[in-house]
Amino acid sequence: MGLFPLVSYPMLGAGGESGYRSTLIHRDGGSRPSVARSYNAARDGPQPADCLKDPQNMPFAKEPPFVHGTPPRTAVLLVNLGTPEAPQAGAVRRYLKEFLSDPRVVEIPRFVWWPILNGIILTVRPRRSAAKYASIWTDRGSPLMVHSKEQATLLRGYLGEQGVDADVALAMRYGEPSVASVLAELRRRNTERVLLIPMYPQYSATTTASVLDAVFAELQKTRNVPEVRWVKHFHDDPGYIDALKQSVLAHWKAHGRAQDAGGKLVMSFHGVPKRTLLLGDPYHCECQKTGRLLAEALGLGKDDYVVTFQSRFGKAEWLQPYTAPTLHELGRRGVRRVDVMCPGFPADCLETLEEIAMEGKQEFLSAGGQDYRYIPCLNGSPAFIHALARLAQRHMQGWDIARGHAEERAAEAARSRAQALLGGAPD
Numbered sequence: 001m002g003l004f005p006l007v008s009y010p011m012l013g014a015g016g017e018s019g020y021r022s023t024l025i026h027r028d029g030g031s032r033p034s035v036a037r038s039y040n041a042a043r044d045g046p047q048p049a050d051c052l053k054d055p056q057n058m059p060f061a062k063e064p065p066f067v068h069g070t071p072p073r074t075a076v077l078l079v080n081l082g083t084p085e086a087p088q089a090g091a092v093r094r095y096l097k098e099f100l101s102d103p104r105v106v107e108i109p110r111f112v113w114w115p116i117l118n119g120i121i122l123t124v125r126p127r128r129s130a131a132k133y134a135s136i137w138t139d140r141g142s143p144l145m146v147h148s149k150e151q152a153t154l155l156r157g158y159l160g161e162q163g164v165d166a167d168v169a170l171a172m173r174y175g176e177p178s179v180a181s182v183l184a185e186l187r188r189r190n191t192e193r194v195l196l197i198p199m200y201p202q203y204s205a206t207t208t209a210s211v212l213d214a215v216f217a218e219l220q221k222t223r224n225v226p227e228v229r230w231v232k233h234f235h236d237d238p239g240y241i242d243a244l245k246q247s248v249l250a251h252w253k254a255h256g257r258a259q260d261a262g263g264k265l266v267m268s269f270h271g272v273p274k275r276t277l278l279l280g281d282p283y284h285c286e287c288q289k290t291g292r293l294l295a296e297a298l299g300l301g302k303d304d305y306v307v308t309f310q311s312r313f314g315k316a317e318w319l320q321p322y323t324a325p326t327l328h329e330l331g332r333r334g335v336r337r338v339d340v341m342c343p344g345f346p347a348d349c350l351e352t353l354e355e356i357a358m359e360g361k362q363e364f365l366s367a368g369g370q371d372y373r374y375i376p377c378l379n380g381s382p383a384f385i386h387a388l389a390r391l392a393q394r395h396m397q398g399w400d401i402a403r404g405h406a407e408e409r410a411a412e413a414a415r416s417r418a419q420a421l422l423g424g425a426p427d
Contacts, residue, residue, distance in 0.1 A: 060223045064188045072192035074401050075167040076159070076392050077182065078152055079211045080199040080347065082174035083142040087133035093126040099174045104210040136353040147347035148172075148199070150380040151388070158389045165403040166396070167191070173207075179214040187222070193399050195392055196230035199346050201240055202290060203233040204283035206272055229395055235286040236293055239387025244290075244343055245297040246383045251339065251375045258373065259304050263337035264330065267291045268356055269344040271309035271318040284319050290343050310342075310360075311351055323356070324363050331367030338364060341375035346384065348377045 084095040100106055100117055108116075133142070140146045148170055156168035167189070171182040186194065198211040212230065219225050234240050248265070258264060269287040277284045291307040310323035330338055340360055342352045357374040364372045378384035 059221065061184070061221045063223055066190075070190045073167060073186075073189055074165070074193040074195075074396065074399055075169055075186050075189075075191045076155065076195045076197060076396075077169050077171060077186070078148070078155070078197050078199055079171045079173055079179065079215075080144065080148050081207070081349075082172035083144045083349070084130075084133060084175065087130050087137045089126040089130045092130045092133065093122055095175050096126060096129070097122055102174075102210055104206055104213060132354050133350060135358070136350060142349075143353060144347055144349035145172075147377070147379045151199075151347065151385065154380050154385045155388050155392070158385050159392065160403065162389060162393070163403045164389075164393065164396075164401050166195075166392075166401050173211050173214055179211070180218050183215070183218045183222075186226070187224070191226055193227045193396075194229075195395050196228060197388070197392065198231070200344070201233060201237075201346065202235045202269070202283050202286035202344055204272060205276065205281050206283075208232065231391060231395055233286060234387075234391055235290045237387060237391060239390050240384070241290070241293045241297055243378050243381060243383035243387050244294050244341075247375060247378060247381060248294075248298060248339075248341065251373070255339075255373055258337045258339040258371075259300070261337045261371070263335055263339065263371070264303075265295075265298075265300065265305040266323070266327065266330075266338050266340040267294065267305060267307050268310045268323045268340060268342050268360075269307065270342075270351060271312050271322070274317045274319055277319065287319075287344060294343065310355060323360065327360050327364040327369075328367040331364045331369030335369060337371035337373070338369065339373045339375055342377060345377050347379055352377055 082095065082099070084091040097117070100121065103110075106113055106117075136143055138146060152168045152170040156166075159166055159168065167186075169182050169186060171177050171179045173179065183194075196211070196215060198208045200207040200211075203209075215228070215230075219228070267290075269290075272281070272283055287309075288307060291305070295302075295305050306321070306326060308321050308323040308326045309319040312318045312322055327338065327340075340356055342356060345352050352374075361372040361374070
């Protein structure tokens, strides 16, 4: 099951009339809506006058209570794709509905896509997908959730060891913990600076940009907006490339090199429709660069590895070469062994553990291959956590995050509180 765009077609322009709103002011100081106001009320939702009468209709979320003297906090927010809450059809259906309703993922006009999604896909696909999730589910839950929580915990600890005073939070673009709920919790903790790290090394509008959409949609409803920075990509970050290198070397140390047996290293990235490349999405180029840099770090020649793209769905052309046909062709040509990894996935998930480790193995062996080795994702490897920490520290430059300054910040907050109370602020 693919978790990037399933299909991609041109978006239709959203045309429509823009209505007018007006309010008639009367001599008695009251106000009554005009005809135009009444005409548009149902369509446009709460109006300014409604908000004055009912604070619940205000466009902004309620701010948490502010306590003078509370030190401002800094947080690193990791956001990954998401996962169903359970390997069951109902949970998978809810997850898929949210995921496939994102216009960044499926670029089909809503009036065309909605009947397909609700009438066909969400009727047929959840049961099949639930069986696949069940095949990789663990006692601790979804592998993606388990590894993502571990990454957040390890990153928090390592930043602390480096003297960085920052929280680390985890959100999922689809499902729970949602971006909205995590941002709300950060507001309650008086977080005034947020570094956003979408957990997609290679930028794509279907993933990274979708995370930004979700974050800024919440900030649109926030009155006291924190300072926000974000990492666009880290496909060529030296620490990330080195972490990938270390994972391959550790695998080779335990199992030997595929190249020594006349085999290849297959780097499988998630696919997207070819049309996205033609429209300017840099994802394909960044995947190729990651593959090249990793190959150079490993000392591989051009014939020792291949970059492929998995999870194709539908009839439209996607980025090529496709992973499954490539594995089949390698087996058919007499290549005895392949080592397969997924550099674009920082954490193991359905696409790596089921599609690549299981289905990919069957594809290769059924075509005549003899030895298929899957190299796990980076997950909580120390090299990757250290790379994430260095990435975060570079992007937080200029922020007061030194743990040694914590006492100074607390003292300043206490002085600020005392001055505010003297000025008549509520306790």
